[in-house]
Amino acid sequence: MDHDMTLEITGSSAADIAASVRALIERGALRPGDALPPVRNLADDLGVNRNTAVAAYRQLTTAGVVVTRGRGGTRVADRSAVAQEGFAADSVLRDVATGNPDPDLIPDPSRALAGMAGRPVLYGEPVVDPGLERWARDWVGDDLAPPEVRLTITSGAADAVERLLAQALVRDDAVALEDPCFLTSIHTVRVGGYRPVPVPVDDEGMTVAGLRAALEQGVRAVVCTPRAQNPTGASLSERRAEELRAVLREHPYVLVIEDDHFSMLSRRPYRSLIGPEHRRWALVRSVSKFLGPDMCLAVTASDPETADRLAMRLTPGTTWVSHLLQRLTLALVTDPDVDAAIAAAGAHYAARNDAFAGRLTELGLPTTAGDGLNLWVALPVPARDVSEQLMRRGWLVRTGDEFVLADAPATHRLRLTVHDLSDADAERLATDLAAAVRAAGGRPAPAGME
Template sequence: MSDQITGTTASDIADSVRSLRDRGILGAGSPLPPVRELAATLGVNRNTAVAAYRQLAQAGLVISRGRAGTVIAGLESVAQEGYAANTVLRDIGTGNPDPRRIPDPAPALMNIASRPVLYGEPVIDRDLNKWATEWMAKDLPDREFQITITSGAVDAVERLLAQALMRDDAVALEDPCFLASIHTVRLSGYRAVAVPVDAEGMTVDGLRAALDNGVRAIICTPRAQNPTGASLSAQRATALRAVLADYPYVLIIEDDHFSMLSQQPYESLIAPAHRRFALIRSVSKFLGPDMCLAVAATDSETADRLAMRLSPGTTWVSHLLQRLALTQLTDETVMAEVAAAAAHYAERNSLFAARLRAHGIHADAADGLSLWIELPPTARTVAERLMRRGWLARTGDDFALDERAEPSHHLRLTVHDLTDDETDALVADLVAAAR
């Protein structure tokens, strides 16, 4: 292939590769020659070839796979959350809240009608801004911050990364990782740097290695990490803040998605002196995924940059939706339902995990909507055996950042909405499938 690439400058070489791609000569996944080989073929300095590949990577046209070389980028498929389509199996890998535990919005809808909001008005509802500021201030003491309202947590993360990074910049992600974060980073052309997660959250050595690797942003789940359910312990959070003390301008994004449902206290990577941060809390887990609303508390510079990307007439969040969320969040009856849902998820997961442990299967009753179960056979083997018994499970392989990693031995199971009979059947089938 190197004999078809032409040029003597980095820009000319990059244009040549792009032309070959546009003409269909190079397709998604097509390998490009190693830098040294390309430089020798074209008679240019090795650094010129490196610069050409860097331009292509920043434009999202190629992907570097380290020792596996550089290939033409394509639309890589990434596993998605939610119900699997076109299956007759009982889906136990959804990651969904129980629809019966989502408060009915009908009473609130009767009370949100007001005057229309027009172009040029403030993008955040004044009363929601006040409520959200008080909510976030409890966990950001002695910090100055501003509130931004986005169309959910994933939208907030995508905009936060876009205002701070360029293509091919490195982002630290938890490993195993939330599916939406994997998708966002890959689609945007950033480089994911894996930070292992254990029972107390991100590991100290993993974060230190990521910072040494030049990451410009960190996405962390302080509670109910998806898929493991782990939450940051106070001791781990203190150790991680100490590591971050020398990196005050690295953007810390904390996705506290399970906030009102969590059984764990909020611990944070964000130290009082850290300069770039965002604490995000969406309402999707307790008011419903279709609400598509999140609150982001950020430093003032980040808030100003976000404001440029959330302007009236383009992408601000509907004030009707903002008023609906506020009406529910300030309703004592709704908040009592949210508290009951939190207790329900914790109890159902705890009981299921205890039953598995009684059969010798490792399962921690961690925080979140799902359980992270460790098995002796590979997860794919167990999942295939469960399919023959009528169950559709999600393996840990979906959540791995490194596609070349060893096969996972974990399943993520959503079991809080099973009936007692279904629970009995699933426990029995899991025990049989794990043998």
Template sequence: MEIVGNSAAAIFESIRGLVQAGHLRAGQELPTVRDLAASLGVNRNTVSSAYKRLVSAGVATTQGRLGTTIRDPMRLGEAEGSRPGCRLMDLAGGNPDPEWLPDIVQVLAQRPQPAALYGAPAVHPELEALAIAWMQGDCPPAFQIDIAGGAVDAVERLLACHLVPGDKVAVENPCFVSSVNTLRVAGLQPAPVGMDGKGMIPAELEAALAQGAQAVILTPRAQNPTGCALGARRAAEIRGVLSRHPNALVIVDDHFAMLATDRYFNVIPANARRWALVRSVSKALGPDLRLAVVASDDHTSSALRLRLTAGTHWVSHLLQQAVIGCLTSPAINARIEGARDRYAERRSLLRRLLQERGIATAASTDGLNVWMPMETDSQPLVLELARHGWLTRGGASFGVPSPCHGVRLTISSLAADDAVRFADDLAAAMKRLAL
């Protein structure tokens, strides 16, 4: 293998050719800028420019002083959900309880819908009115409404509107698994921001933005995996940080809004130039109902609509009609309230059972999961629990860039007697492993 070239373009093409020929493989480290510049007899800036182009093209990834490596475009991390047919009791999937989801076919049957043809508005007017009322007061007052195919789809499209491969994005650490995959596929670099019991640590967010992060993705409540929610004070502190970086794209992923027990506190400053508040219906109405509401500034909305144009990528009006039917149904709204209460009861029960056995969980919790922080690698405990019939998800799924220590436990379908049995098995497993 020999890298050649006396210009940035030539070096770029040489390395890309070696990758395409299989001489450079995913994970293989490239020479340092200094060493390659010396061997080619060129200026370091020339090599640096070539490496930056490789990152932008998705050929390589950089970790700053840790070096530049060839990227595997096909490699993804873990995803939400569990494989069908698993014989273990599933506390790993992150799914809502199917018993609390509405019958979408029945909802649609009650709403006759004329065929939506090319040229129809991308957002159904009735859903737009409902969305405006939902978002009003929770973000800057001047906003536009768009509909995306779920929260993850919305985040991916929003990033594509403003960023280019190689840009840094500030994310929570630990982070939602789909956010990590979204950044990897887009060739973006995660800039991890540490969390405490109150959410993103403002000083670390400030540092990430000062070091060049072009965007931030944050979860205001029911953070996945920790369940953390921003209180009024922490939200104000983060809003202050973001106000000092008005050009950063701010994406607020309020994915659990329909079922949250914690209050929502706005983090988007009045001077933010690029921002979006995303609210999904997946947890309350079902993951297969691929729909999320996006409120954003005029410029971001215009750019987003280029990727949601009617005739190419708009969200099906059948799905929009289903959501309208659910949001306007007293019976389904009562069902959502019931699910909210049931999830809160199951979270509280599991936390209490673990506490009685001396097992600590995250202090603040909302959502479908309970987070159990650990001081050591969680994988031995995950394997030990699997041997005793429990499927759980360890910190390897959520760390940015390296695995974090902890176990996420999905409580949505966990009955009371199973919760007692799991708490006993977990305590016994930790004792066997001397944790």
């Protein structure tokens, strides 16, 4: 922002200065990303004490109107929408960017619904269905090292993560996020007004050097995907998990949130960042990937204090997740036929992704399938150029740019959801992708030369 704009900010009190900045933003004189004047300059221009200008900026930060970036100064907050998972609206293109499970592999709840009759649940009763709690304890119990575990039921994993961060953080607190990152996590941190600190992800998951650097920057929470990381498909190796736990031993009160979203579908073992001595932690497991996105329910296991705070975050709003939904979830996950169907679905996703990765590799685009619903495809040219070429061929894809946190050049990655393509369509997409790379100026490696 130039000096002339500085003169438009008025006021002699913190409240008046903050109101003046908000008015400039509302009428478009200040736009997202614009820098506000340094505190000292603003105080001098307005003839007020420096502490008054500091208080004004603090009010604006608390309200989420501006964000502070250390040496980057104070800037107008970017409230633009973050890309979301799901089908693209009103597109005539074949959408292979959805991140959705295959609807044909989601168990039919009809039989379970027919047997759900029971007495109504009234105010003041336990918020967690006793049967679901017993099942959930078995589901998470063997995977957790801390000696004391409490369970909370939330309306899905995103709901759990949002409330967990809200009970532990205030605006502008730093949060360590994987980079590239799950779109919903980016959205949650932005809406909450927290400061994302990117931690690079490689084939073994969150990197040790990245986590150490984030902790040195003072992050108060870490959000990690232990397996089937979205978008990369990476899962923590045992060696990497042990190294990350060693780093976290020096920071036992940093809140560690593990989003094990793929859980029952995963082809990889669960390995955790959460050591037995860690004091603030939560493991979140949603049912949405294997029972369907409309089953908005997640089990959150956590330390007792975090559980108490999470419960307090629930009380002003939903208070509890519907016991009808809890009973339906329990009926499904304890049905042997549903259990077998979930296992078959997990095998299907892995096989289809492996097959498509093989097709691309044969066409000179070496690809390895990780775990999860998607493929993370490396390209020899910028992904945006390939995406444009694929649109001309009738395909809608997601570029890696949407998932990246750190300031960097355009990515050379696509995230594809291909598990529901027929063999013929998969072959056509692979061929079109190789052609799109060539049209964008890239050269797929000859077969056998990867």
